[in-house]
Amino acid sequence: MSGPDKFNFNTLSLHAGHRPDPLTGARAVPIYQTTSYVFQGVEHAASLYNLERSGHIYSRISNPTVSVLEERLAALEGGVGSVCTASGQSAFHLAIATLMGSDSHIVASSALYGGTHYMLKYTLPRFGINTTYVHPRDINGFKSAIQSNTKLIYGETIGNPGLEVFDIPTISEIAHSNSLPLMIDSTFTTPYLSKPLDLGADIIMHSVTKFLGGHGIAIGGALIDGGKFDWGSAENFTTLNQPYEGYDGLNFYEEFGPTAFIMRARSEGLRDFGACMSPSNAFYIIQGVETLSVRMKQHCENAYNVAEFLETNENVSWVSYPSLESHKDYKLAKKILPKGSGAILTFGIKGGKEAGKKFIEKLNLFSHLANIGDAKSLVIHPASTTHQQMTPEMLKSAGIGEDLVRLSIGIEDYDDLIQDLKQALRASQRV
Amino acid sequence: MYISINNENIFASNGGKDFDSEKKCIIFIHGAGMDHTIWSQQSRYFANKGYSVIALDLMGHGQSLGRASDDVKFIAKTVSKVINQLKIKEAVVVGHSLGALISIELAKIDNKIVSELVLLGVCMPMRVSDELLSNAKNNSQDAFRFITMWGHSNFSHLGQNIVPGVWLTGTSMKLLESSAKGVLFSDLIAVKNYDENNELLQNILCPTLLICGSEDMMTPIKNIEALDNNINKLSKIVIPNCGHMMMLEEPDIVRSEIASFLGYHKA
Ligand SMILES: Cc1ncc(COP(=O)(O)O)c(C=O)c1O
Numbered sequence: 001m002s003g004p005d006k007f008n009f010n011t012l013s014l015h016a017g018h019r020p021d022p023l024t025g026a027r028a029v030p031i032y033q034t035t036s037y038v039f040q041g042v043e044h045a046a047s048l049y050n051l052e053r054s055g056h057i058y059s060r061i062s063n064p065t066v067s068v069l070e071e072r073l074a075a076l077e078g079g080v081g082s083v084c085t086a087s088g089q090s091a092f093h094l095a096i097a098t099l100m101g102s103d104s105h106i107v108a109s110s111a112l113y114g115g116t117h118y119m120l121k122y123t124l125p126r127f128g129i130n131t132t133y134v135h136p137r138d139i140n141g142f143k144s145a146i147q148s149n150t151k152l153i154y155g156e157t158i159g160n161p162g163l164e165v166f167d168i169p170t171i172s173e174i175a176h177s178n179s180l181p182l183m184i185d186s187t188f189t190t191p192y193l194s195k196p197l198d199l200g201a202d203i204i205m206h207s208v209t210k211f212l213g214g215h216g217i218a219i220g221g222a223l224i225d226g227g228k229f230d231w232g233s234a235e236n237f238t239t240l241n242q243p244y245e246g247y248d249g250l251n252f253y254e255e256f257g258p259t260a261f262i263m264r265a266r267s268e269g270l271r272d273f274g275a276c277m278s279p280s281n282a283f284y285i286i287q288g289v290e291t292l293s294v295r296m297k298q299h300c301e302n303a304y305n306v307a308e309f310l311e312t313n314e315n316v317s318w319v320s321y322p323s324l325e326s327h328k329d330y331k332l333a334k335k336i337l338p339k340g341s342g343a344i345l346t347f348g349i350k351g352g353k354e355a356g357k358k359f360i361e362k363l364n365l366f367s368h369l370a371n372i373g374d375a376k377s378l379v380i381h382p383a384s385t386t387h388q389q390m391t392p393e394m395l396k397s398a399g400i401g402e403d404l405v406r407l408s409i410g411i412e413d414y415d416d417l418i419q420d421l422k423q424a425l426r427a428s429q430r431v
Numbered sequence: 432m433y434i435s436i437n438n439e440n441i442f443a444s445n446g447g448k449d450f451d452s453e454k455k456c457i458i459f460i461h462g463a464g465m466d467h468t469i470w471s472q473q474s475r476y477f478a479n480k481g482y483s484v485i486a487l488d489l490m491g492h493g494q495s496l497g498r499a500s501d502d503v504k505f506i507a508k509t510v511s512k513v514i515n516q517l518k519i520k521e522a523v524v525v526g527h528s529l530g531a532l533i534s535i536e537l538a539k540i541d542n543k544i545v546s547e548l549v550l551l552g553v554c555m556p557m558r559v560s561d562e563l564l565s566n567a568k569n570n571s572q573d574a575f576r577f578i579t580m581w582g583h584s585n586f587s588h589l590g591q592n593i594v595p596g597v598w599l600t601g602t603s604m605k606l607l608e609s610s611a612k613g614v615l616f617s618d619l620i621a622v623k624n625y626d627e628n629n630e631l632l633q634n635i636l637c638p639t640l641l642i643c644g645s646e647d648m649m650t651p652i653k654n655i656e657a658l659d660n661n662i663n664k665l666s667k668i669v670i671p672n673c674g675h676m677m678m679l680e681e682p683d684i685v686r687s688e689i690a691s692f693l694g695y696h697k698a
Binding site for chain 1: 594
């Protein structure tokens with residue numbers, strides 16, 4: 001027995017959160033395309049609204065199709081529960097809004113997805129929430145950045161797009177010894193490659209838009225509650241351990257114990273901010289999750305082979321992929337990502353920005369677009385797209401040079417990917 | 432609320448309403464390694480239906496201080512002190528597993544106060560495997576895994592929880608893991624050593640509801656005979672496809688069965 005569950009990872013990815021419909025016998029998860037749910041009576045309605053009992057009321061707050069995905073992700077991550085959201089960005093926002101209000105502070109890794117960076121750097125300060133950035137390898141920096149109003153430490157399992165591996169075990173110890181939770185964006189790795197809760201994290205967020213879906217057809221996000229953080233004794237978390245007038249003085253920690261965070265995220269955050277996932281998007285993401293293991297294996301195998309190929313290519317000046325011995329975090333990656341370090345890799349193209357542009361234009365199979373984690377291979381040049389608002393210093397501190405090309409390796413036949421890369425690299429060097 | 436017993440603070444959740452000793456009270460008693468949060472699908476409901484709710488954390492559990500005791504009768508006496516101190520005049524006692532054994536004892540001690548008894552996930556005798564005991568003694572994760580694994584039916588292991596988005600087996604596991612060192616062991620010893628003379632069950636005079644799970648592997652339904660034969664006013668319901676953690680696995684059925692037992696027919 002490795003966990004509390006009767007079933008193992010692949011079985012859970014196919015079955016968790018769903019039992020075949022007893023009325024129709026339908027085997028697949030149905031799309032409950034409905035906004036609302038008929039009450040059994042006036043008393044039933046009142047008790048649902050008052051959280052005396054659970055059940056679906058309105059699809060902004062919960063929906064049976066979305067709930068299947070939520071339970072499935074919680075099961076795969078080893079958590080107590082999950083809330084799915086309209087996007088990865090809204091999942092991140094929901095976590096922040098559930099944990100803190102104005103006069104709060106976050107300590108975050110400096111190697112973050114651009115969208116997250118914008119929210120922390122430019123948007124949240126307007127609401128009185130400020131962030132100190134620390135380079136993910138500067139372990140002591142996390143310690144010294146903590147203030148009396150710090151509410152969260154935050155990082156990505158693998159930094160975006162610098163590919164620094166976040167030392168979850170060590171930084172979670174720092175967080176916990178300061179009575180702070182650690183939240184991890186695990187989008188790049190998925191629970192197949194890494195289970196941050198087992199490594200010490202307290203909350204996980206995903207952009208399920210990426211590998212969890214795998215098909216590139218639906219935007220979505222998820223928060224998963226690890227259920228281990230002691231909200232009760234940490235003074236800072238008044239949203240969780242003080243009475244909440246929005247539910248007649250309900251104290252979430254007292255009432256729900258291990259599920260306090262996720263219960264508040266749903267019953268306040270989805271109710272009020274409303275960034276819910278649609279049932280049809282949940283259905284699409286569920287189709288992806290069912291094949292997560294087989295896809296991730298193929299993604300990793302292809303990515304490793306592509307990384308090795310690039311390392312020997314004359315038109316490439318450097319390659320960054322945590323499973324390569326040349327990567328600074330190779331040892332850490334071996335330890336916390338033993339099954340592989342995902343499908344995102346970056347490299348420097350000789351000839352800089354101009355060669356980069358030409359390379360992208362010459363690729364046939366790789367699609368030039370602003371996404372990662374599709375089953376199809378993707379490419380982007382961050383300095384001119386996702387990270388273009390950053391100053392040169394910020395780009396540098398996030399580990400992004402002008403020559404940097406990011407690949408998201410798909411599950412195509414490896415030989416075809418290599419052929420495509422080879423010809424485009426060759427073409428990039430022609431004047 | 433906190434109640435000071437033997438100089439230790441005992442915690443009880445009141446289901447979101449103020450405690451009022453003038454009202455009929457409903458006391459919830461959790462099982463081994465757990466705390467009051469397992470009742471969240473029932474306690475708020477009854478608090479809003481006019482009962483004064485006391486969902487206890489037994490000593491050493493949840494937010495209660497003190498040392499967990501390994502003696503069911505001693506624990507029952509402590510709960511009786513809570514009843515005394517709060518000047519409770521009439522109470523329904525609802526207990527699960529170890530909590531059900533405590534409830535049985537309480538019904539005998541406070542037979543003037545306990546008006547109805549609800550027993551969930553209990554049989555007689557209750558066996559505890561040596562393997563589980565030795566894992567619990569060593570505070571091994573395997574003890575928590577074992578209970579989570581066998582405490583839920585196969586259906587619960589698939590999920591589709593009534594509480595949207597909550598993964599039940601994960602929640603049970605985390606609750607057990609949050610218990611202080613040695614608490615689960617002490618609880619299991621209490622269960623193992625509880626040696627009730629079955630005939631003394633005949634001293635329980637109040638109406639009693641026994642709620643069983645058809646798939647309960649911890650307290651299997653085949654072992655409820657002693658309860659069935661000796662408790663005078665026993666009614667019994669078996670929840671299909673349900674394991675040992677019935678108030679979490681089938682919260683709606685448990686809530687409505689208790690409510691109709693107590694005379695609310697539209698829970
Ligand atoms: C690591 C990471 N986190 C969060 C996000 C935001 O997710 P979404 O686009 O689903 O809002 C992305 C999207 O690119 C991402 O790559």
